[in-house]
Amino acid sequence: xxxxxxxxxxxxxxxxxxxxxxxxxxxxxxxxxxxxxxxxxxxxxxxxxxxxxxxxxxxxxxxxxxxxxxxxxxxxxxxxxxxxxxxxxxxxxxxxxxxxxxxxxxxxxxxxxxxxxxxxxxxxxxxxxxxxxxxxxxxxxxxxxxxxxxxxxxxxxxxxxxxxxxxx
Amino acid sequence: xxxxxxxxxxxxxxxxxxxxxxxxxxxxxxxxxxxxxxxxxxxxxxxxxxxxxxxxxxxxxxxxxxxxxxxxxxxxxxxxxxxxxxxxxxxxxxxxxxxxxxxxxxxxxxxxxxxxxxxxxxxxxxxxxxxxxxxxxxxxxxxxxxxxxxxxxxxxxxxxxxxxxxxx
DNA sequence: AACAGGTATTACACCCGTAAAACATTTTCT
DNA sequence: AGAAAATGTTTTACGGGTGTAATACCTGTT
Numbered sequence: 001x002x003x004x005x006x007x008x009x010x011x012x013x014x015x016x017x018x019x020x021x022x023x024x025x026x027x028x029x030x031x032x033x034x035x036x037x038x039x040x041x042x043x044x045x046x047x048x049x050x051x052x053x054x055x056x057x058x059x060x061x062x063x064x065x066x067x068x069x070x071x072x073x074x075x076x077x078x079x080x081x082x083x084x085x086x087x088x089x090x091x092x093x094x095x096x097x098x099x100x101x102x103x104x105x106x107x108x109x110x111x112x113x114x115x116x117x118x119x120x121x122x123x124x125x126x127x128x129x130x131x132x133x134x135x136x137x138x139x140x141x142x143x144x145x146x147x148x149x150x151x152x153x154x155x156x157x158x159x160x161x162x163x164x165x166x167x168x
Numbered sequence: 169x170x171x172x173x174x175x176x177x178x179x180x181x182x183x184x185x186x187x188x189x190x191x192x193x194x195x196x197x198x199x200x201x202x203x204x205x206x207x208x209x210x211x212x213x214x215x216x217x218x219x220x221x222x223x224x225x226x227x228x229x230x231x232x233x234x235x236x237x238x239x240x241x242x243x244x245x246x247x248x249x250x251x252x253x254x255x256x257x258x259x260x261x262x263x264x265x266x267x268x269x270x271x272x273x274x275x276x277x278x279x280x281x282x283x284x285x286x287x288x289x290x291x292x293x294x295x296x297x298x299x300x301x302x303x304x305x306x307x308x309x310x311x312x313x314x315x316x317x318x319x320x321x322x323x324x325x326x327x328x329x330x331x332x333x334x335x336x
Numbered sequence: 337a338a339c340a341g342g343t344a345t346t347a348c349a350c351c352c353g354t355a356a357a358a359c360a361t362t363t364t365c366t
Numbered sequence: 367a368g369a370a371a372a373t374g375t376t377t378t379a380c381g382g383g384t385g386t387a388a389t390a391c392c393t394g395t396t
Contacts, residue, residue, distance in 0.1 A: 052383085054383080054384090080384080080385085081384070081385050081386080082385095083384075083385065083386080083387095084383075084384055084385070087383080087384085088383090105393095106392070106393070107391080107392060107393090108391065108392045108393075109392090
């Protein structure tokens with residue numbers, strides 16, 4: 001069994017201070033490191049399409065809910081600030097991928113929808129993206145992947161309850 | 169079994185397009201979401217000490233290797249760009265937490281070490297940080313945590329081989 | 337009519353990474 | 367040996383993305 005970066009970091013800490021309870025680091029460090037590596041890899045097909053990860057998340061949120069969303073809803077859905085959403089919307093609109101429609105009743109709110117072009121882009125890009133991700137994960141067999149997913153789901157439920165606080 | 173955010177996102181995609189092989193999303197989405205939630209929580213004790221996560225990582229790298237590191241080594245160790253390290257070093261030096269010493273032999277390189285104050289800060293902060301992290305993870309029992317760690321380690325080894333490329 | 341609360345945008349500051357620059361060393365070639 | 371080129375290390379310049387806070391705008395209530 002070869003060990004990963006986190007294991008070697010933990011070993012260094014133990015050498016410097018054996019008192020340290022490094023338990024949490026082993027889990028959190030691995031989650032963070034996996035996330036970093038995955039995101040780095042993950043973004044490759046997106047970059048090819050000239051999209052940021054955040055932009056793709058936004059487009060995906062509109063596509064998958066299959067209705068118009070307000071900027072506020074998009075901010076909650078994509079876990080980013082309202083200001084960030086506003087700016088992303090501006091550039092996506094300039095690129096002709098999304099469209100704003102202002103509400104008739106309540107003129108504070110805007111409704112965001114995909115243009116036909118935006119929708120096509122997502123529908124073309126997502127399968128490619130998923131195929132790429134499957135390739136990146138191909139080092140793990142099916143069983144390991146689902147087992148890992150399941151266990152992360154348990155953790156995620158805990159964390160959402162403990163920290164996430166706001167839910168839609 | 170209640171389901172997490174990722175499960176509901178996957179369900180939305182399936183409703184919109186049942187053809188989609190969402191397998192990779194379930195794993196990658198959960199890793200990313202866990203990482204985001206953990207980092208958000210994780211940074212609380214650090215903010216209390218007026219440190220960024222990245223700054224703490226830098227200080228920690230110097231502390232745990234227990235020797236002087238060059239900016240280049242620090243960049244590799246903390247997975248960030250050289251420029252980012254330079255700037256962090258500047259502010260940490262202004263705060264009196266680190267110290268630069270230039271090499272006698274090769275005047276290109278600088279050696280970074282912790283000041284006594286910097287070292288004390290890390291030694292005070294890390295146990296507090298770990299205790300906090302343990303609390304955040306307390307929803308999972310010991311066994312689940314180590315199982316999850318182990319499996320993530322397998323994934324991490326795969327990813328490092330596949331993507332990570334550069335090792336020290 | 338004033339106010340309280342909600343929604344989106346704008347202003348500002350921060351942090352980061354890429355690319356270029358500045359500087360030092362080592363290697364190569366004559 | 368000495369100059370030139372290639373390499374290595376750090377810093378600076380610049381542009382882009384993000385979040386917080388302030389602003390503009392709107393609705394519903396009292």
